[in-house]
Amino acid sequence: MDEERTAGRGVGGIGRAPWGPSGWWAGERDTGGGLPWRSTLVIAVLVMAGTGFAARNQPDRETLDALGRALLLLGAAALVLRHRWPVPVVFGVAAVTLAYLAAGYPYGPVFVLIAVACFAAVVQGHRIAAGCALGLLWAGHLLLSHWLYRWLPPAGDGPAPWGQELPAGAFAVAVLAASELVRVRREQWAQQRAERAAAERRRADEERLRIARELHDVLAHSISVINVQAGVGLALLDADPEQARTALTTIKAASKEALGEVRQVLDTLRTPGDAPRAPAPGLARLPELVEQAAAAGLTVTVTTSGPPAAAGKAGKAATGKAAALPPGADLAAFRIVQEALTNVVRHSGSRTARVEIAHGPARLDLRVDDDGPATGTEAGGSGNGLAGMRERAAALGGTIDAGVRPDGGFRVHAVLPLRPEETP
Numbered sequence: 001m002d003e004e005r006t007a008g009r010g011v012g013g014i015g016r017a018p019w020g021p022s023g024w025w026a027g028e029r030d031t032g033g034g035l036p037w038r039s040t041l042v043i044a045v046l047v048m049a050g051t052g053f054a055a056r057n058q059p060d061r062e063t064l065d066a067l068g069r070a071l072l073l074l075g076a077a078a079l080v081l082r083h084r085w086p087v088p089v090v091f092g093v094a095a096v097t098l099a100y101l102a103a104g105y106p107y108g109p110v111f112v113l114i115a116v117a118c119f120a121a122v123v124q125g126h127r128i129a130a131g132c133a134l135g136l137l138w139a140g141h142l143l144l145s146h147w148l149y150r151w152l153p154p155a156g157d158g159p160a161p162w163g164q165e166l167p168a169g170a171f172a173v174a175v176l177a178a179s180e181l182v183r184v185r186r187e188q189w190a191q192q193r194a195e196r197a198a199a200e201r202r203r204a205d206e207e208r209l210r211i212a213r214e215l216h217d218v219l220a221h222s223i224s225v226i227n228v229q230a231g232v233g234l235a236l237l238d239a240d241p242e243q244a245r246t247a248l249t250t251i252k253a254a255s256k257e258a259l260g261e262v263r264q265v266l267d268t269l270r271t272p273g274d275a276p277r278a279p280a281p282g283l284a285r286l287p288e289l290v291e292q293a294a295a296a297g298l299t300v301t302v303t304t305s306g307p308p309a310a311a312g313k314a315g316k317a318a319t320g321k322a323a324a325l326p327p328g329a330d331l332a333a334f335r336i337v338q339e340a341l342t343n344v345v346r347h348s349g350s351r352t353a354r355v356e357i358a359h360g361p362a363r364l365d366l367r368v369d370d371d372g373p374a375t376g377t378e379a380g381g382s383g384n385g386l387a388g389m390r391e392r393a394a395a396l397g398g399t400i401d402a403g404v405r406p407d408g409g410f411r412v413h414a415v416l417p418l419r420p421e422e423t424p
Helices: 037-055 066-081 086-102 110-123 127-146 162-236 241-267 283-295 327-347 385-395
Strands: 299-305 352-359 363-370 399-404 410-417
Touching: 037 066, 037 110, 066 086, 066 110, 086 110, 086 127, 110 127, 110 162, 127 162, 162 241, 162 385, 241 283, 283 299, 283 327, 283 352, 327 352, 327 363, 327 385, 327 410, 385 399, 385 410
Parallel strands: 299 352
Antiparallel strands: 352 363, 363 410, 399 410
C-alpha cells in the first residue's frame, strides 16, 4: 500500500503596523545603516528654543552663552547614535547634562535629552544602564545643589531647597516607568506579529496540502485506470483489435474526466474568495467510480445501510444519499473510497472489492475490503494515498484504520463524524 506522506513547510509574512514597535520612537535598533537624524534635529531645536525661553525667567542662573549652547548641542548630537549604542549614549548624555548644570546654566528642556536617551536604552533592554545613568545624574545634582555650589557658578548661589529633590526623583521614576511600559508593549506587539505570521504560514500550508490532496486523488485514480487499460490495449492490439479499441475508449474517457477535475481544482486558485465553478464531487458519483473500476477489471460491490431512507437497497449505490451529507464529509467520503479502490487496482491481486457505507445519526462509516494478496509490484503511485486519506479524515475530526486482515486481504475503515448542526 502507499507510504505515509510528509507535508512541506510554508512561508508567510505580515506587514508592520505604522504605529507598532518598529518606529524610531519605540527605540528599535536600526539595522539598515540609517540614523535617526530627523527626530534628533527636532529634539535639538525644541531643546535650544525651550532653554532660551526658560532662561528669561531664571535671572539668578548663568546667562546661556556659547558654551551652554554647545553643551546642549553636544547632548542632542549624541542622540543620533541612541539606537546603535544606547548604553554609551545614555551615560554620555547624563555626563553632558551634569556638566551643563555644574556650569550654572538655566534649568529647563535640558532634561528632555536624558529622558530620550533613557527611553531608547530601556526599550532595547538596557534597563539597568538607564537606571544607573539616571541615578548618577540625580546623585550629581544633589552634590551640586547642596555641597559643591560654593565653588561653582553662579556667584553667590546658595543651597537649593530639599523640596525640589522630590520632583526630580519623581521625574526619574516617571521616565523609567514610561520607558518600561513601552518596552513591554513593544514585546507584546512583536509576539502578536509572530503569532499572525505563524497563522499565515499554517493557513498557507493547509491550503497547499488541500490542493495537493485533491490533485493526488484526482490523478491517482484516473491514471491507474489509464495504466491498466493501456496495458490491455498493448497486449490485445494484434490479437483482438476490437478489445484494444474498447481499452482506448476507456483511456479517453478517464483522461477527459481527470482533466475536468484538475481544472476544477485549479479554478480555486484564481482569486481568493471566489466560489468554485463546479460542485465538489460526493458520494452521488459513486456509480462512476464503480464503472471506472470495472473498466480496470475490478468488480466492486457497494452496500449502504442506516438512514437516510433514500440511501437505497443493499448492493446498490444511492444517488440521493449524498445530498443528506455535509459538503465536507461528502467530499472526504468520496475521495477516501476513490483512493481505496485505486490502491486495490494498483497493489492487490484480487479483482473484487466491497464498499460498505453505514449512516449513523452523528457519523458516517466507510469500509473498503479486498481479498488480496498484495502484488508487491511497482504501480507508479506517489506514496501519498494513505496519508492523504488520514489527513482528510483528521480535518473532520475522524479516523482512518488501514491494514492487512488476518485472512490476507486489506481493509480501509474510515469514521467521519458529522457536526450536530450539519447532521441530517
